[in-house]
Amino acid sequence: LMGSHISGCSRRNRWIGPSTPISDGERAFSEGPAMSFLSPWFLLGALSLILPVLIHLMRREPKPRIPFASVLFLRRLPEPVHKRRRLRHWLLFLLRAMALLLLVFAFARPYLRGQGEVGHSGTALVLLVDCSLSMRHDARFARARAKAEEILSRAPEGARVGVIGFSTRVEVRAPLERDRASARVALRALRPTFRATDYAQGVQAALSLLERAEEGEKVIYLISDFHRSGWRSAESEIRLPPGVKLVPVDVAPEGGENRAILEVRALARATSPQDSERLLVRVGNFHRAAAPTRIRLFVNDRLVHEKPLALKPDTVATVEFADFPLDPGFNSVRVELDPDRLPDDDRFFLVIRRERPRPVLILEGARSRAPAESASFYVQQALLADDAFGSGRVLVRALAEATPQEVKSAEAVVLTDPSALDPALEAALREFVAAGGGMILALGPHTDARVFNRTFGPWLGVRVEGERTETFSLLTEIETDHPLFRLFADPRRANFSNVRFSRYARLALDPSAERTTPPLILARFHDGGPAVLEIARGRGRVLLLAFGLDARWSNLPLTPLYAPLVHQMLASVRRSSPHPFFRVGENIALADAEPGMPLAVFAPDGERLHRGGEELSEDSTRFTPERVGIYRV
Known part of the structure; x- marks a missing residue:
């Protein structure tokens, strides 16, 4: 905090707050008028009063020396003279002292504060109450409400009072009014939430409320446990205006012990036994003493693992769970510690989905008997190099033999050297991408520009304008910040200068395309032509390559970059895994939800959420969880 005046803040090990708890409403409104100073350290300047005293005691008036001829030839010997010095000219001394005192007094910036007269409207105070998760610790929130009511009762008559509850969200419960009853009702309606703390946001809201106040004394009472994580200093500089x-009002007792589950790392979608072998849990001990406890893993409300855990003081430990069973479909997973004085952060909920593995479907527009001329051969070998793509995970089909059902059940589609498509297959590909699927579309020697432009041009917004033949061409302007090329950002590990293209398709934007998001160019050839484009359609993505994935147009399949590039392309377009968990307060889009769709969303306690309420949007497509647990849609 920068700027005006903050009463007595000090730092502790894990908490930020005043060194002494504030009582009696900080006694900001005493029984009678009192004086305070905005810059009290300047009062130390009163010590400068010793200067006039020293001047009076040490200064001596010089006596004139008259030379005599008779003593000029005598040697001068110093004779010590001891004389008691005392203050003289008292009036002059007092004037000098008063001048210094007035100067010190002015620098200290005094002001009067007091209970004020009845009906005085110049005082405005905001009760800023922390409603974050940490305030659920013991009776911390009850103490905060009691402190706020105590401050309210001691406020001067006629003062305007506002009430704000804050966490990562700010709620103005009572605007600045002189009605004490409405302020008390607002205080009693406050409840602690499961959200984190953001002090900067809360203070900024209080300042915005005070901007509407009249001239006079303005006070913000920040009532909190002052958890350090709530202050993000790098992004939270606030300047208090003058006046x-x-x-700060601290309601946290010293030495508040707490253990918490900080993070759980797991796959959101399990498609093989290897996917569910490990679950990593980070547990923190926020106390100066060791904290022995036990940690338990529940799957679908069944206890599957339990381990003892000895946490050292002020440390974070990692616990691993392995080989736990998962049922087909969605599995609710819960990790628990022995409850402490803040039991709400001793539990962590997540969902892991067990589903049948989906194959990667490779569609060939023109099959070749020679492996060197078959893009499917190179792509299949690159995928099978990873153990995750075992038997049945890679399916190769000729374009004329593929069925819409195979497209629908695929995890991703790789379409090489496309030719004319069956209308049913074309519709299936569009629906697959719109529903969240991913497709890699690699052009090749057998790609007919007219057929491509008629089939894919209006949909993808790109058209083929022919082929370009070069001695060799290189990839340039590679977007290494994109997930596709992020693995190759370090040129010492991956150098595309060894990849040479003898032919490639010339691509251009299609003016007759549907009004959708324009393509994103991820790489270009040395002449500036697009080489790799990412096109978003619906909830899915299409990766369009102006070159083939076989060795006829480039030496890419013969380089060490080919296999990792194929895996990166597949990872960038494949169906995104659902999040295993969300944080309280996140804005979540419900998958497959459309405005007006009759959806029912149930909170962890079984309560059905109402449209347009605190958690569910009016059109039922988005919701914001405010409780900890498993929601059901």
């Missing part, structure tokens, strides 16, 4: 006083 605004910030009073």
